[in-house]
Amino acid sequence: MGRVQDQVAVVTGAAKGLGESIALRLAEDGAKVVLGDIDGPGLAATATAVREAGGEAVTVVGDITEEELAAQLIESAIEHYGQIDILVNNVGGSRNSKIWQMSVEDWDYTIKLNLRGTFLCTRAAVPHMRKRSRGAIICLSSGAREGTPWTAYYQGGSAYSTCKAGVHGFMRDLALELAEFNIRVNCVAPGPIDTERAGASLRKLNETVDFSPDRMTPLGRLGQPHEVANAVLFLASDEASYVTGHTLAVAGGR
Numbered sequence: 524m525g526r527v528q529d530q531v532a533v534v535t536g537a538a539k540g541l542g543e544s545i546a547l548r549l550a551e552d553g554a555k556v557v558l559g560d561i562d563g564p565g566l567a568a569t570a571t572a573v574r575e576a577g578g579e580a581v582t583v584v585g586d587i588t589e590e591e592l593a594a595q596l597i598e599s600a601i602e603h604y605g606q607i608d609i610l611v612n613n614v615g616g617s618r619n620s621k622i623w624q625m626s627v628e629d630w631d632y633t634i635k636l637n638l639r640g641t642f643l644c645t646r647a648a649v650p651h652m653r654k655r656s657r658g659a660i661i662c663l664s665s666g667a668r669e670g671t672p673w674t675a676y677y678q679g680g681s682a683y684s685t686c687k688a689g690v691h692g693f694m695r696d697l698a699l700e701l702a703e704f705n706i707r708v709n710c711v712a713p714g715p716i717d718t719e720r721a722g723a724s725l726r727k728l729n730e731t732v733d734f735s736p737d738r739m740t741p742l743g744r745l746g747q748p749h750e751v752a753n754a755v756l757f758l759a760s761d762e763a764s765y766v767t768g769h770t771l772a773v774a775g776g777r
């Protein structure tokens with residue numbers, strides 16, 4: 524028996540990076556996964572990997588910041604499996620700039636990408652979870668919710684940090700709002716993780732700047748995607764049945 528055996532898990536941004544690892548980890552532990560991403564070929568590859576490992580996967584391709592698509596993703600879980608037990612709001616990213624150079628377009632893009640899909644998917648999933656008095660929602664925040672030295676000093680990450688503090692606040696409020704329905708809401712806050720997208724630039728910072736991820740992180744290395752996926756699995760599983768309103772840092776000690 525897996526730790527989320529026969530549960531139905533929706534994961535956003537599952538084509539690559541942390542979302543892909545999370546989808547594979549949940550499926551490995553018995554969940555049927557419903558996967559969303561704007562990258563169709565990448566999403567199909569994740570679904571194939573899940574099936575090749577003996578799991579079940581359904582995919583929905585499109586922009587998660589669009590109301591209709593977010594609703595479609597959640598409805599697809601209901602259509603195929605009749606329930607939704609776990610929602611992982613993973614989509615996020617940033618257009619960084621020093622504040623004096625940041626365009627309104629880049630600010631708005633970052634805010635929308637990190638917050639809107641999280642809101643839309645959660646709003647669509649909660650009525651189904653309420654009906655069964657059961658659910659686990661995990662949102663991807665970040666070490667950036669408190670500012671990240673390597674980003675702040677060298678790239679300008681204020682829009683991103685704003686969003687990830689926002690995700691933390693969203694989770695804290697919802698954990699209270701939804702506790703009476705036995706719906707747990709938590710965040711995982713990764714530090715510098717060696718994904719396809721972030722890994723190369725994080726490693727470059729390690730070679731070129733003083734306040735680098737390796738130097739500023741007590742464990743002195745980048746994290747691996749599976750280390751984040753393990754934390755999501757814990758919060759999604761019944762092992763965390765008395766844990767809600769918590770942000771679990773997977774950040775090498777920072």
Ligand SMILES: NC(=O)c1ccc[n+]([C@@H]2O[C@H](COP(=O)([O-])OP(=O)(O)OC[C@H]3O[C@@H](n4cnc5c(N)ncnc54)[C@H](O)[C@@H]3O)[C@@H](O)[C@H]2O)c1
Nearest residue numbers: 536538539540541560561586587614615665713716720721
């Ligand atoms: N990698 C890190 O070091 C790190 C650190 C802290 C927090 N995080 C957070 O973890 C999450 C995943 O990060 P990642 O590094 O794996 O990112 P990533 O860019 O590698 O993957 C994001 C996925 O989301 C998809 N996506 C992007 N915009 C979308 C949209 N509008 N609609 C649907 N899908 C969309 C992309 O196609 C991609 O598959 C994000 O919320 C990120 O902010 C990452």
